[in-house]
Amino acid sequence: MNLFLEYQKKIFVSLKNLEKKKIIKIPSKIRNFTVELPPKDQRAGISCNAAMILARANNNSPTQLAEILKEHLLSNFIEFKSIEIAGPGFLNIYFHISFWRKYLTKIIQLNSKYGSNKMLKKKYNIEFVSANPTGPLHVGHCRGAVLGDTLSNLLIFNGNKVTREYYVNDYGGQIKNFVSSVYYRILEIIEDKTFPQDQNLYPGDYIIDIAKKIIKKKSIKNFSNFNKVYKQLSSESLKYSMQLISGNLNLLGVRHNNFVYESKLVDKKMVQKIVKKLQKKKYIYEGKLEAPKGKLIKDWKTRNQLLFKSTIFGDDIDRPLQKADGTWTYFAGDMAYHFHKISRKFNILINVLGADHAGYIKRIVSATRAISNNKVNLICKVSQLVKLFKNGEPFKMSKRSGDYVTVEDLIKEVGKDSTRFMMLSRSNDIELDFDFEKVTEKSKDNPVFYVQYAYARINSIFRLLKINLENKIKIDNKKFILNQHEIEILKKISEWPKCVELSSSKLEPHRIPFYLYELVTLFHSYWNLGKDNKEFRFVPENGILNNPRLVLLQALSIVIKNGMSILGVSTPRTM
RNA sequence: GCGCUCGUAGCUCAAUUGGAUAGAGCGUCUGGCUUCGGACCAGAAGGUUGAGGGUUCAACUCCUUUCGAGCGCACCA
Numbered sequence: 001m002n003l004f005l006e007y008q009k010k011i012f013v014s015l016k017n018l019e020k021k022k023i024i025k026i027p028s029k030i031r032n033f034t035v036e037l038p039p040k041d042q043r044a045g046i047s048c049n050a051a052m053i054l055a056r057a058n059n060n061s062p063t064q065l066a067e068i069l070k071e072h073l074l075s076n077f078i079e080f081k082s083i084e085i086a087g088p089g090f091l092n093i094y095f096h097i098s099f100w101r102k103y104l105t106k107i108i109q110l111n112s113k114y115g116s117n118k119m120l121k122k123k124y125n126i127e128f129v130s131a132n133p134t135g136p137l138h139v140g141h142c143r144g145a146v147l148g149d150t151l152s153n154l155l156i157f158n159g160n161k162v163t164r165e166y167y168v169n170d171y172g173g174q175i176k177n178f179v180s181s182v183y184y185r186i187l188e189i190i191e192d193k194t195f196p197q198d199q200n201l202y203p204g205d206y207i208i209d210i211a212k213k214i215i216k217k218k219s220i221k222n223f224s225n226f227n228k229v230y231k232q233l234s235s236e237s238l239k240y241s242m243q244l245i246s247g248n249l250n251l252l253g254v255r256h257n258n259f260v261y262e263s264k265l266v267d268k269k270m271v272q273k274i275v276k277k278l279q280k281k282k283y284i285y286e287g288k289l290e291a292p293k294g295k296l297i298k299d300w301k302t303r304n305q306l307l308f309k310s311t312i313f314g315d316d317i318d319r320p321l322q323k324a325d326g327t328w329t330y331f332a333g334d335m336a337y338h339f340h341k342i343s344r345k346f347n348i349l350i351n352v353l354g355a356d357h358a359g360y361i362k363r364i365v366s367a368t369r370a371i372s373n374n375k376v377n378l379i380c381k382v383s384q385l386v387k388l389f390k391n392g393e394p395f396k397m398s399k400r401s402g403d404y405v406t407v408e409d410l411i412k413e414v415g416k417d418s419t420r421f422m423m424l425s426r427s428n429d430i431e432l433d434f435d436f437e438k439v440t441e442k443s444k445d446n447p448v449f450y451v452q453y454a455y456a457r458i459n460s461i462f463r464l465l466k467i468n469l470e471n472k473i474k475i476d477n478k479k480f481i482l483n484q485h486e487i488e489i490l491k492k493i494s495e496w497p498k499c500v501e502l503s504s505s506k507l508e509p510h511r512i513p514f515y516l517y518e519l520v521t522l523f524h525s526y527w528n529l530g531k532d533n534k535e536f537r538f539v540p541e542n543g544i545l546n547n548p549r550l551v552l553l554q555a556l557s558i559v560i561k562n563g564m565s566i567l568g569v570s571t572p573r574t575m
Numbered sequence: 576g577c578g579c580u581c582g583u584a585g586c587u588c589a590a591u592u593g594g595a596u597a598g599a600g601c602g603u604c605u606g607g608c609u610u611c612g613g614a615c616c617a618g619a620a621g622g623u624u625g626a627g628g629g630u631u632c633a634a635c636u637c638c639u640u641u642c643g644a645g646c647g648c649a650c651c652a
Contacts, residue, residue, distance in 0.1 A: 293577070499591085
């Protein structure tokens with residue numbers, strides 16, 4: 001259903017035939033032959049650059065060659081109504097109305113699958129969020145969560161299999177601090193002991209909630225010895241903190257399929273296994289690291305340690321696997337985790353990381369290449385910082401944690417739909433300004449509203465006409481006419497599969513909000529024409545329905561709905 | 576010092592991956608609509624794409640130099 005890819009192939013085949021007749025020459029290395037969307041001021045359906053690319057090989061000017069190609073294509077494709085030669089030699093191709101009618105029929109038939117591309121079906125693993133299970137999610141996590149979830153939706157829409165995965169870092173020093181914090185809160189409650197002033201402890205109120213739950217559950221009777229209760233206390237604390245995080249994710253409409261616990265990988269000796277495996281391949285050795293330059297470290301001690309040779313895969317330095325106390329570094333555990341991913345036979349691994357972890361990418365990509373013998377591709381997407389504003393002023397707020405804005409705060413204030421749409425409206429590798437006021441406005445300033453409003457308007461038309469929008473409307477083949485405005489909308493609709501294709505192949509979902517916004521702009525603008533001129537109204541005064549117009553509306557509603565559901569944003573019927 | 580990301584209209588951002596006169600929204604200016612076909616619509620002004628050089632029919636896009644911003648740089652995760 002991708003018009004542009006389809007005609008790129010068809011026109012190329014057609015030109016090959018022309019070559020067989022020795023009318024033109026096509027060089028063996030022809031690269032950037034494309035069929036594209038014409039610029040906005042051009043009314044053609046599609047545009048082809050063949051003449052410009054082939055001009056040199058044919059010893060001809062692009063415009064003269066274009067004349068030859070034009071005649072050929074017109075006689076070859078009955079659906080082409082006319083072709084204009086424009087600019088430096090572009091072929092701007094117009095379709096007959098019957099072509100658009102058939103295209104529209106296909107959209108209605110495909111319905112929720114319209115836009116899905118026939119790509120190679122692959123098995124993806126998308127790891128995202130993976131926040132430490134030591135507290136609620138904040139706004140920074142939020143952007144990554146929405147990005148990962150939407151990428152998953154997008155790839156699934158295109159027929160791929162996707163596992164949404166959360167890596168729970170429940171091993172290491174931070175967890176000990178977290179469990180200690182819960183412990184001291186429990187003592188505070190049951191024995192009235194003051195909570196220690198210690199920077200390593202977590203101060204947030206949620207810790208008190210967790211402490212209360214554990215006391216209430218009564219599975220631990222005696223709290224007097226920390227070491228004795230540690231195992232049980234840690235497992236319960238983690239359970240509650242993961243519940244907290246899942247609840248936060250739920251607010252965002254995000255649900256993971258799989259949670260992998262670091263501690264379990266450590267228990268199963270997965271780290272040792274992968275270390276042995278890589279030692280055999282000579283990717284691991286004992287060596288010394290230089291102190292980093294440009295940064296003063298007081299107590300730097302050069303020591304022998306276990307290192308991974310990530311430099312041979314393009315990393316800046318080799319990376320340590322063991323801490324001074326002999327326990328595994330985070331990286332060692334993550335290596336084991338990626339080994340675990342690879343052993344589950346995914347075609348492509350995707351990690352969504354926050355900006356502050358970007359420096360980690362080379363390391364983990366190197367590790368993945370080493371483990372999989374270069375066979376598995378790991379793609380890392382970085383989501384940049386979110387800056388919060390309220391009425392143009394930088395905004396800081398937190399009722400629960402003291403120093404950052406939580407997902408809960410955000411959703412309470414602006415809602416899931418606005419949050420998701422706004423977070424996705426920027427390329428992920430650019431910083432995002434998020435204004436609380438703007439996203440709650442019901443106006444054109446707020447793109448979510450603008451898109452949802454278009455969908456609600458379409459619904460209101462069908463309500464007035466007493467026609468069910470969910471039922472497929474039959475196209476009246478005999479009386480099929482569309483005016484220029486309607487063809488423009490249909491042309492934009494025909495871009496949808498291309499938008500999906502680009503978004504998913506480049507893993508850039510921000511294209512979808514932009515596309516939807518442009519699409520509904522055409523619709524709102526057309527709607528307003530109906531105010532001045534009753535000829536353009538969807539609900540005719542004489543009661544005679546305009547069938548093609550309604551079919552067009554249905555197609556439009558399909559695209560809005562498909563797009564919004566990829567974004568995970570609702571499409572209410574009334575507003 | 577090194578690495579990653581970014582630099583486009585006054586502001587916030589796009590740009591079909593090398594294509595046509597670089598496009599939207601906000602803001603500014605002009606005109607229209609005036610309450611459920613409502614919460615807007617039409618139009619105008621606004622640009623040396625941070626700067627210099629290179630590659631080619633064609634560069635915001637690729638290469639190179641340079642300036643600026645953000646993030647990161649053993650034993651945290």
